[in-house]
Amino acid sequence: MSDVVIQLDHVQKSFGDFVAVEQADFGIQQGEFFAMLGPSGCGKTTTLKMIAGFEQPTSGKVLLNGVDVSRVPPYKRNVNTVFQQYALFPHMTVVDNVRFGPKSKKVPKSEYEPNVAQMLEVVRLSEFADRKPTQLSGGQQQRVALARALVNFPSALLLDEPLAALDLKLREAMQFELKRIQREVGITFVFVTHDQGEALTMSDRIAVMSDGRVEQIGTPEEIYNSPATLFVAGFIGSANLLPGEVAGTDGDDTVVTLTAGPTVRARTDIIRRVGDPVSVMLRPERLTATAEARADGRSIEGTVSDVVFQGATARIVVHLADDSEVIASVITGTDLPFLHPGSSVHLSWDPGSAYMLAGWPRRPGATASDIDTLEELADS
Amino acid sequence: MSSAVVRWGVRRPEMLGLGALLLAGGLLAAVGTRLLTGPLAVLALGTVFASIVALVVVATMGTPETRRKIAPYGLLKPGMLWLALFYLAPLFTLLRLSLSTLPSRFAVEANFDWNFDNYVTAFTDFGPQFQRAFMYSGIATILTIAIGYPLAYVIAFRGGKFRNLLLGLVVIPFFTSYLIRTIAWRSILSDNGIATGMIGKFRLTWMLETMGMMDNGRLINTPAAVIFGLTYNFLPFMILPIYVSLEKVDVRLVDAAKDLYSTSTSAFRKVVVPLSLPGVFAGTLLTFIPAAGDFVNALYLGSPNTTMIGNSIQDQFLVQNNVPLASAMSFVLMLIITVFVIIYSRFFGTEDLA
Numbered sequence: 079m080s081d082v083v084i085q086l087d088h089v090q091k092s093f094g095d096f097v098a099v100e101q102a103d104f105g106i107q108q109g110e111f112f113a114m115l116g117p118s119g120c121g122k123t124t125t126l127k128m129i130a131g132f133e134q135p136t137s138g139k140v141l142l143n144g145v146d147v148s149r150v151p152p153y154k155r156n157v158n159t160v161f162q163q164y165a166l167f168p169h170m171t172v173v174d175n176v177r178f179g180p181k182s183k184k185v186p187k188s189e190y191e192p193n194v195a196q197m198l199e200v201v202r203l204s205e206f207a208d209r210k211p212t213q214l215s216g217g218q219q220q221r222v223a224l225a226r227a228l229v230n231f232p233s234a235l236l237l238d239e240p241l242a243a244l245d246l247k248l249r250e251a252m253q254f255e256l257k258r259i260q261r262e263v264g265i266t267f268v269f270v271t272h273d274q275g276e277a278l279t280m281s282d283r284i285a286v287m288s289d290g291r292v293e294q295i296g297t298p299e300e301i302y303n304s305p306a307t308l309f310v311a312g313f314i315g316s317a318n319l320l321p322g323e324v325a326g327t328d329g330d331d332t333v334v335t336l337t338a339g340p341t342v343r344a345r346t347d348i349i350r351r352v353g354d355p356v357s358v359m360l361r362p363e364r365l366t367a368t369a370e371a372r373a374d375g376r377s378i379e380g381t382v383s384d385v386v387f388q389g390a391t392a393r394i395v396v397h398l399a400d401d402s403e404v405i406a407s408v409i410t411g412t413d414l415p416f417l418h419p420g421s422s423v424h425l426s427w428d429p430g431s432a433y434m435l436a437g438w439p440r441r442p443g444a445t446a447s448d449i450d451t452l453e454e455l456a457d458s
Numbered sequence: 459m460s461s462a463v464v465r466w467g468v469r470r471p472e473m474l475g476l477g478a479l480l481l482a483g484g485l486l487a488a489v490g491t492r493l494l495t496g497p498l499a500v501l502a503l504g505t506v507f508a509s510i511v512a513l514v515v516v517a518t519m520g521t522p523e524t525r526r527k528i529a530p531y532g533l534l535k536p537g538m539l540w541l542a543l544f545y546l547a548p549l550f551t552l553l554r555l556s557l558s559t560l561p562s563r564f565a566v567e568a569n570f571d572w573n574f575d576n577y578v579t580a581f582t583d584f585g586p587q588f589q590r591a592f593m594y595s596g597i598a599t600i601l602t603i604a605i606g607y608p609l610a611y612v613i614a615f616r617g618g619k620f621r622n623l624l625l626g627l628v629v630i631p632f633f634t635s636y637l638i639r640t641i642a643w644r645s646i647l648s649d650n651g652i653a654t655g656m657i658g659k660f661r662l663t664w665m666l667e668t669m670g671m672m673d674n675g676r677l678i679n680t681p682a683a684v685i686f687g688l689t690y691n692f693l694p695f696m697i698l699p700i701y702v703s704l705e706k707v708d709v710r711l712v713d714a715a716k717d718l719y720s721t722s723t724s725a726f727r728k729v730v731v732p733l734s735l736p737g738v739f740a741g742t743l744l745t746f747i748p749a750a751g752d753f754v755n756a757l758y759l760g761s762p763n764t765t766m767i768g769n770s771i772q773d774q775f776l777v778q779n780n781v782p783l784a785s786a787m788s789f790v791l792m793l794i795i796t797v798f799v800i801i802y803s804r805f806f807g808t809e810d811l812a
Binding site for chain 1: 710732
């Protein structure tokens with residue numbers, strides 16, 4: 079891989095007794111679109127602030143281009159931030175906002191003016207240069223904030239929930255816009271979000287955080303298909319987590335005896351011994367509903383309790399023998415006469431779709447939030 | 459016939475509203491200045507009353523369209539009539555008086571005769587008082603900014619949960635009358651008062667004398683005492699508007715400036731100061747204008763050598779009984795302040811106020 083721009087070296091941050099960030103230890107590559115994802119209070123914003131210089135690590139080091147900047151104030155660090163509410167200077171025009179950075183750095187006017195013009199071009203705001211920020215829409219303000227940061231050609235651009243203040247439509251458009259701008263300028267983007275969809279859409283790599291710890295770092299595919307922990311499995315997308323015990327191996331697959339009864343085969347990256355408590359993750363969209371069981375140990379039996387039609391797909395809630403609930407997303411249109419509440423069904427999957435993780439989930443079956451959403455839909 | 463209420467559709471309701479407003483305001487001002495007297499005044503007041511009644515009738519009985527258009531004029535009317543009677547009318551009377559002549563030293567009524575001599579006298583005889591008024595109030599205004607800005611800054615950004623308590627402390631002196639507070643300072647600054655005693659004890663007399671703040675070992679009756687009094691009395695009027703404008707400044711803007719390579723000092727200079735200027739501007743107006751016309755501080759803390767124009771105007775009105783001259787002096791004071799404010803707002807002015 080290419081050069082590391084930002085390196086966190088065993089960074090720890092505590093506020094009194096509360097540990098906000100615990101042993102963060104990872105690098106961000108040059109030109110990468112890197113996301114820090116997690117629920118609120120997981121320490122992602124604190125980590126970003128330590129990179130920006132607004133917070134200082136309690137222990138450990140933050141390295142920028144190989145230099146320790148842990149105690150360097152923000153104005154001496156070559157990183158720039160796009161703040162959550164943009165924090166544009168209301169008393170300055172758009173172009174003066176963009177000029178602010180180079181002017182403070184005492185870059186000669188002849189040198190920065192072309193860059194300012196170019197950046198306004200990149201964010202498509204050239205014709206709004208003389209407006210005040212209050213005369214712009216939310217999306218435009220967002221782009222001013224981007225241009226204001228990018229005009230300094232920072233080693234990395236830090237974005238703190240950059241899309242949170244926008245409405246849904248605009249947010250989706252801005253996701254592609256951000257990606258385009260990042261490709262165009264080739265600067266490393268580090269962005270913080272609680273929205274997994276945003277992170278999956280835009281990032282090259284994602285760091286999933288929870289309770290101050292980095293749970294997993296990987297590409298969106300890795301994180302989605304091979305989550306390192308139960309938290310990651312449940313936080314990213316929908317997942318059915320079925321507890322069980324390791325019964326043995328069969329080729330590359332591990333054989334797991336589920337608490338719900340059946341014995342199934344699952345792919346895994348972890349090494350477990352026979353008898354270890356594990357969970358098998360099944361993504362709802364990887365499950366198909368069939369009337370007959372599959373012979374190769376890649377199916378489970380249950381009773382349909384709910385069918386929610388969603389257009390292209392239908393979500394079915396299936397009760398297993400141990401009363402845990404599993405959600406499957408099936409394509410509608412195919413004739414599935416046995417899919418009605420009360421009927422018996424086999425949920426089966428292709429090789430490689432079931433993934434085994436260490437430990438047991440707090441609650442077996444589909445993630446609680448998914449169940450709640452579906453129940454609400456079924457009631458309405 | 460249906461039971462529906464008959465709605466009056468007036469064709470140009472906004473013209474009716476504006477017409478009624480101007481007519482009533484003009485007539486009330488005319489009565490106030492005694493241009494209309496006797497039966498004419500009664501007639502005028504009757505017309506004012508009738509125009510109010512007409513407005514109320516149209517506003518309650520009119521079609522929705524009419525009511526919507528006439529409502530703003532109805533809401534303006536009480537304020538405008540108040541200003542016509544208690545601001546426009548006295549202003550006009552004062553202007554008329556300033557161009558009048560007293561037939562004799564002891565005459566009560568002045569005759570209006572376009573006598574501009576009053577203005578000449580105001581300028582020639584009271585030059586020093588005008589100068590002192592603007593110098594003292596100017597210095598006091600600068601001092602209130604110098605003292606008030608940091609205080610407002612601390613309350614706004616560092617006040618935390620004590621914010622309201624601290625603001626309360628700023629306002630608390632208003633619970634005591636302006637006059638009493640000034641007289642209290644007289645006793646504090648007097649020759650046997652606590653301030654002079656302390657200065658003597660710490661042997662600071664010499665230093666303060668060199669700085670021009672004491673005169674022959676006295677604090678009281680010096681220009682410094684008058685300026686001090688003005689500064690003390692008008693400080694809250696500076697602190698409160700600055701506080702309001704600072705409080706609205708988003709602290710994240712300071713973070714953004716630091717992120718964009720500004721030190722704390724230049725972030726303050728380039729972001730916080732410009733955003734708080736409307737407050738400084740408002741505070742300056744609230745301090746400088748009344749301070750320039752003030753006579754209480756010069757009266758109790760100053761000497762005959764520190765009289766300000768306010769003292770002279772008061773003297774001419776109430777002691778010398780030269781109402782035309784006093785009126786002319788008042789007008790000159792008003793004009794100079796207006797010119798100052800216009801120039802000031804051109805330089806510092808914000809879109810909000812100018």
